[in-house]
Amino acid sequence: MAIKTLGLVKGCLPEELKKVLLSVASEWGDVVDDLNALQVTPLKGAMTNEVYQISWPTRNNGDLFRKVLVRVYGEGVEVFFNRENEIQTFECMSKHGQGPRLLGRFAEGRVEEFIHARTLSAADLRDPEISAIIAAKLREFHNLDMPGPRNVVLWDRMRNWLNEAKNLCSIKDIQEFGWDTLEEEISMLEKELSQDYQEIGFCHNDLQYGNIMMDEETRLITLIDYEYASYNPVAYDLANHFCEMVANYHSETPHVLDYRNYPGLEERQRFVRAYLSSAGCEPSDAEVEQLVEITEKYTLANHLFWGLWGIISGHVNKIDFDYTEYARQRFQQYWLRKPALLGSSGDSL
Numbered sequence: 001m002a003i004k005t006l007g008l009v010k011g012c013l014p015e016e017l018k019k020v021l022l023s024v025a026s027e028w029g030d031v032v033d034d035l036n037a038l039q040v041t042p043l044k045g046a047m048t049n050e051v052y053q054i055s056w057p058t059r060n061n062g063d064l065f066r067k068v069l070v071r072v073y074g075e076g077v078e079v080f081f082n083r084e085n086e087i088q089t090f091e092c093m094s095k096h097g098q099g100p101r102l103l104g105r106f107a108e109g110r111v112e113e114f115i116h117a118r119t120l121s122a123a124d125l126r127d128p129e130i131s132a133i134i135a136a137k138l139r140e141f142h143n144l145d146m147p148g149p150r151n152v153v154l155w156d157r158m159r160n161w162l163n164e165a166k167n168l169c170s171i172k173d174i175q176e177f178g179w180d181t182l183e184e185e186i187s188m189l190e191k192e193l194s195q196d197y198q199e200i201g202f203c204h205n206d207l208q209y210g211n212i213m214m215d216e217e218t219r220l221i222t223l224i225d226y227e228y229a230s231y232n233p234v235a236y237d238l239a240n241h242f243c244e245m246v247a248n249y250h251s252e253t254p255h256v257l258d259y260r261n262y263p264g265l266e267e268r269q270r271f272v273r274a275y276l277s278s279a280g281c282e283p284s285d286a287e288v289e290q291l292v293e294i295t296e297k298y299t300l301a302n303h304l305f306w307g308l309w310g311i312i313s314g315h316v317n318k319i320d321f322d323y324t325e326y327a328r329q330r331f332q333q334y335w336l337r338k339p340a341l342l343g344s345s346g347d348s349l
Helices: 015-027 083-095 128-142 154-168 171-176 182-193 234-244 265-277 285-316 323-346
Strands: 039-043 050-057 065-072 102-106 109-113 200-203 212-214 221-223 230-233
Touching: 015 050, 015 065, 015 102, 015 109, 083 102, 128 200, 128 212, 128 221, 128 234, 128 265, 154 182, 154 230, 154 285, 182 285, 200 234, 230 234, 234 265, 234 285, 265 285, 285 323
Parallel strands: none
Antiparallel strands: 039 050, 050 065, 065 109, 102 109, 200 230, 212 221
């Protein structure tokens, strides 16, 4: 069975995965002799991997179920990140008390601790109370001491993706998306956005609502899925989060972005103020305005980043999602917003 394209089916689990599940169950004192006892539930909203909840009855109480999360790696996604580095990040996050624990690995994916919290919805991001909690959590995340040099990854990653996209696409596609100038655009953005001092932190880089979970009782936030995480300017991560507010990946048309839902100035200021004040001191209006302004400029880098991701994913990933149309919208937004955000300073090099 082609596991990545057809998905997991209870009776057709890879042998390696079966062994991992049986080992986890045994460690927890459960006995799963009959694979029919396993319940496999696909979880929607993932666009890089396929994600499933697998559960089985506990040994002492058949009415109670253990749950784990199984992540099946998407086809071709290794072009976006180094899988071993991502696993290292995942394990380091666990040591920091962030996110789920790694329970086991198999060739096509891994088994993770199931977080008993609610995955946020698109509407949750607009709730002022929840938004403030996310902002504080993001500040905590950015301050994590992670292994490796604190070098900005963004620009070289985009250049690598651009080269990969050109290799995958036809000349017609390259002309349609105007890629003959994209390398210059990336260099221009790097120069324009790197002029002033910027705080560098460990960024999540994929802050869509599906990667944010909240415990309903404690209101604690957990950020999950670290495939794209790296050191970057924190303003880029804030920009990514704002851009994700236009998406609803659980709608009938999950690839369609509604930029009428992009947060207004007051909403962005409120988020940035909550982000800065979570460090323990109240920021000045000037500090808030400065971060809001540079964050807005970083939305341009975000559009190019995820536009390139969409183009490549359309060629390598079999998940049911219109990656190419998604990419087209991101590129359109880049060219639409560039004049207002950069003016004449944004002329290509």
